[in-house]
Amino acid sequence: MGAGKKTIIYIFLILLVLVWLLPIFSIVLAAIKSPEQFNTTSFFQFPTKFALIENFKMAIKQWKLHEFFLNSLIYSVTGGVITIIAASMAGFSLVRLKPKFNFPLFLIIYSGTLFPFQMYLIPLYRIFNQIGLYDTKIGMILVYSALCIPFSLFVYRGFYITIPKEIEDAALIDGCNSFQLYSRIFLPQSIAPTAVVALFQMSWIWNDLLFGMVLTRTGSARPVMVSLASMSGVSGGIIPYIMTGVIFTSLPTIILFILLRKYFISGMILSMAGE
Amino acid sequence: MKNYNKFVSYLYILPAFLLVFLLLLIPMFQNIYYSFFQWDGISQPIFNGLSNYIQLFKDANFLTSFLNTILWVVFTLIFPVFGGLLVAVFLRGIKFGNFFKSIFYIPITISFVATGIIWNYMYSRQIGVFNTILGLFGIDKISWLVNVPLNTFSLLLTWTWQQLGVNMVLFLMGLTSIPVEQTEAATIEGANRWQLFIHVTFPMLRPITTVVIAMATANSFKVFDLIYVMTRGGPYRSSETLAVTMFRETFTMSNMGYGASISVVLSIIVVAISAVYLRSMLKKDLLYY
Incomplete structure (x- = not known):
């Protein structure tokens, strides 16, 4: 050249x-x-x-960012944990216990990633209002978990397929039951898929705006991105406060990315699904 | 397989299945059902057959939104995708490549909401960064997010800033998987850089390119946060895309049935595009069985 x-x-x-x-x-x-x-x-x-510290204090005082920050922290951690447990258990069973209809069952659960979120908004808004889950933390955790499970199941399932059969056979000779097989053999080996799920799904929950806007109304359940979006809504907002808010609310995902950066590529490969 | 309890094997799947079934799949079918009704969210829904769908094609706001969405897709393929490929190719074998790479990587780590707010400041008419820089050269203030169609292009520039890094990473991955012998052989035979790209690199990148294009296209059809934060789809609904129009019709104007029909149209498009890469995935997947 x-x-x-x-x-x-x-x-x-x-x-x-x-x-x-x-x-x-x-x-x-x-x-x-x-x-x-x-x-x-x-x-x-x-x-x-x-003046960063001063700006930070004002952003907290005026917009109560810390409350929403805490809400989203709860959503990301709880939603992430529920997703990890539910998806790894299901993936384990689909791959190793192979019940009848395991592939159709996988497709049914996986189909949850196919459709745009707009497809779920109206019915969820209506049902949540009817059964009292609207504007509650429990409701948000359930929705976030459900939205994260399909991709996570795909990740765990793909990973468990690669675990050699010999390991499992050895466990069988030792007389493991299925739960021991899952909790002692499969789960401890799941560091890589769990890191991928944590990185992609927890940061997705943290960054969500749409479901937060539709399914919450008050500070008791509003996630952080909804409150951040409202900071800029009014023109003539005070830019130094707003930008401090942007940095403050972006820290968790930045830290997550720095900690788990080596799993980013494998996660991208997985989300491109088997090319 | 050894004789594990059949009933227990379903129990492991149950939590994941129930959450997805109750919170995503049932609502999805309900949503399709609602799309055949006229409904304001409060009073009794009135069945009106296909008229929501027919109405879409007569609705100037929907057509603007649809055209904007197509614009987003085309632009996405040119700038974040082709631009990502270009940067990836340039970054190969260059000093400080990792440094450059990490810069393009930064926007991936922050949310669309944060990105939108940052760029609102960049574009702000009075105090914005761009107008300040242009002012140094004596250029008048520009209303980046207000003038039509400039506002959509301003949004697309922000979108490029946020998305280019993802595509770059994917293409770099594809590039590193090309065996060195291939390119060396071609170079020995006297291929120049361009010929090398067209005849060796690009054909080997084709599988990954298909997936990147399908993913980027599906994502650009779904874009919502960025537009909502930066322009709310305005002024006068000029920068709306389908996802924003759906939200506005449903939750601002309380046309629940109509909003549902927009989401169904959006879903059909997105699923059709996803089918491109899903097919190859499932084909490969069935090999495991």
Whole structure:
């Protein structure tokens, strides 16, 4: 490859990277400026005083972000745990116990990932209102779990298929019953699929806006993204507070990605389903 | 298989099955049922056959929304997908490749809502980053999210910022799976970089390209959060796509039956596209049995 072409590629990539970094750079600067300084300086000027902590306190005070943050933390953790247990158990049974109709059963559960979420909104809104699950934490946890299970089942099932039969046969000779087989042999080996499920599904729950808007009304059940979205709703919102809110509410998913980044690729491969 | 208790084997599946069946599958069929009714969500639903679906094709708002959705799909294939491929190809064998890669990767880690709010600030007319930069060159303030059709393109730029990294990662994966011998052989035979790409790299990337395109297309049909946060589909419903129109008709205007029919149309399209990659997945899957 010619040096000239290589230079062009570098220039192209550097320009693109600058465009990609501009929003990050802008919000970090906005978040560390006091509102007064933000109004009197251009976006690229550095502040003389570091006001992130003050902004954070105001974002908490005005929008009660911490309450919604806690709600979403509960949803992500509980929804994630329920999904992991339900999907790994089902995957184990489908692959190793192989009951009759195991493939149709898999297809039925997996079909839950096929349709756009809009397909579920109206009936869920109606049913939840009728049976008292509207605007409750329990209702949200149930919905999030149900939405996460199909993909997670696909992940666990695909992984369990690769566990060698010999291991299981050895366990059988030892006289394991099926639950011991699941809890002592399959579950402890499930680190990779569980990491994929945790990364993709817990961050999906955290980032959800749609179900939060439709199925909740008050702070007792509203997830964090709904409250974040409402911060920007009114024009003339105070940008440094809003951007501090953006950073604060993005931290959990950023941390999750950093911790589990090596599972991102395998998760993407899985979500592309067997290519 | 050894003789495990048949009944117990179903018990393991039961929790997953019940949650999905009760909260997704039954509602899905109910939703199809509602789409044949005129219903405001409060009073008794009135059966009106196919008229919701017929109404769709007469509704200017729906047609705008449908055209916008198509625009989103086409644009997605050009910028986040083809752009992702281009960046992936460029990143191969380049110094600081990992550094560049991690920059494009950042937006993946934050939500659509956060992305929308960040870019609202970028596009803001008075204090926005873009207008400030343009102002340095003496260019007048632009209403990025208000002018039609500029607002849809502004949204699409944000979408590209958020999505390019995903496609780049997938294409990089496809590229690293190409054996080095293949490209070396072609280079020895005197192929230049472009010929190499067309005759060796691209054919080997085809399987992954099919899946990336199918996934990106399905995702662009479903886009909601970004538009809702940035423009609410406005002004005057000019930047709505199907998912946003469905939400507005249903929950803002209380046309539940009509909203249901939009979601059914959206589902038919998305499922048809997903079938492209599902077929290959299931074919492969059946090999396990």
